[in-house]
Amino acid sequence: MSIKEANTPVSLNFHFDPLCPLAWRTALWIREARKVRPIDIRWRLFSLAEVNRKEGSQPDYVNDAGWAALRTLALARREKGNEAIEKLYIALGNAAHARKENIRQREVVSACAEKAGLGADFVDKALADESTIQDVLNDYQEARQRYHGFGVPTIALEGSNVGFYGPIINTVPHAEEAGELWDYTAWALQQPNIFELKRDRAQAEWGPVGAED
Numbered sequence: 001m002s003i004k005e006a007n008t009p010v011s012l013n014f015h016f017d018p019l020c021p022l023a024w025r026t027a028l029w030i031r032e033a034r035k036v037r038p039i040d041i042r043w044r045l046f047s048l049a050e051v052n053r054k055e056g057s058q059p060d061y062v063n064d065a066g067w068a069a070l071r072t073l074a075l076a077r078r079e080k081g082n083e084a085i086e087k088l089y090i091a092l093g094n095a096a097h098a099r100k101e102n103i104r105q106r107e108v109v110s111a112c113a114e115k116a117g118l119g120a121d122f123v124d125k126a127l128a129d130e131s132t133i134q135d136v137l138n139d140y141q142e143a144r145q146r147y148h149g150f151g152v153p154t155i156a157l158e159g160s161n162v163g164f165y166g167p168i169i170n171t172v173p174h175a176e177e178a179g180e181l182w183d184y185t186a187w188a189l190q191q192p193n194i195f196e197l198k199r200d201r202a203q204a205e206w207g208p209v210g211a212e213d
Contacts, residue, residue, distance in 0.1 A: 012039055012040065012156070013157075014154075017046050019066060019096065019103065023152040026169060028093075029169055029173055032178035037182050043077065044142070045070055045074060049066050050137070069112075071127060074135035078132075093211060097210070100208060146163070150165065151165050155185075155189070160190075
């Protein structure tokens, strides 16, 4: 039976860093695909700062501005569940990739948390809880060790050790077009002999893009 024909949802682990505009477009697509295909999206974190950190340098999870959003996302998932982390990701993504606000700024992250229904003081709570650092690192290490992930988006079917970087898209498909892209992607995720398929991005225009709240 194909994934398209299955009656039960397919669980998909979706690793993202809210700073990445490429992961944002892919996230908007998979949310559209979920409307027409039985997909259960499990939002997982990934740190681009961590993967790009120079060997031998010491991380600063407290003062590095990029970690405020990640740690707040981690606490949202822990306390409120998968739906809450998605709502916060959408708020952060609209701020960063539609309105071009700087989500490295704590006050911007706080406004996004309030928009997502978490309260204006939720960021303070996340940053006061040092275990949110480990929550992010756990997701990051899973992507690195289990799927050999090197960037975002990294996606993988639940229960599989095969993960893909991508698909990287420019415009976000909707309705059945989004579903068809999922069909091909889901098929590819089950093929252990497929490693890479890539084209040059230079011909595309990468303007701002937002999501419905």
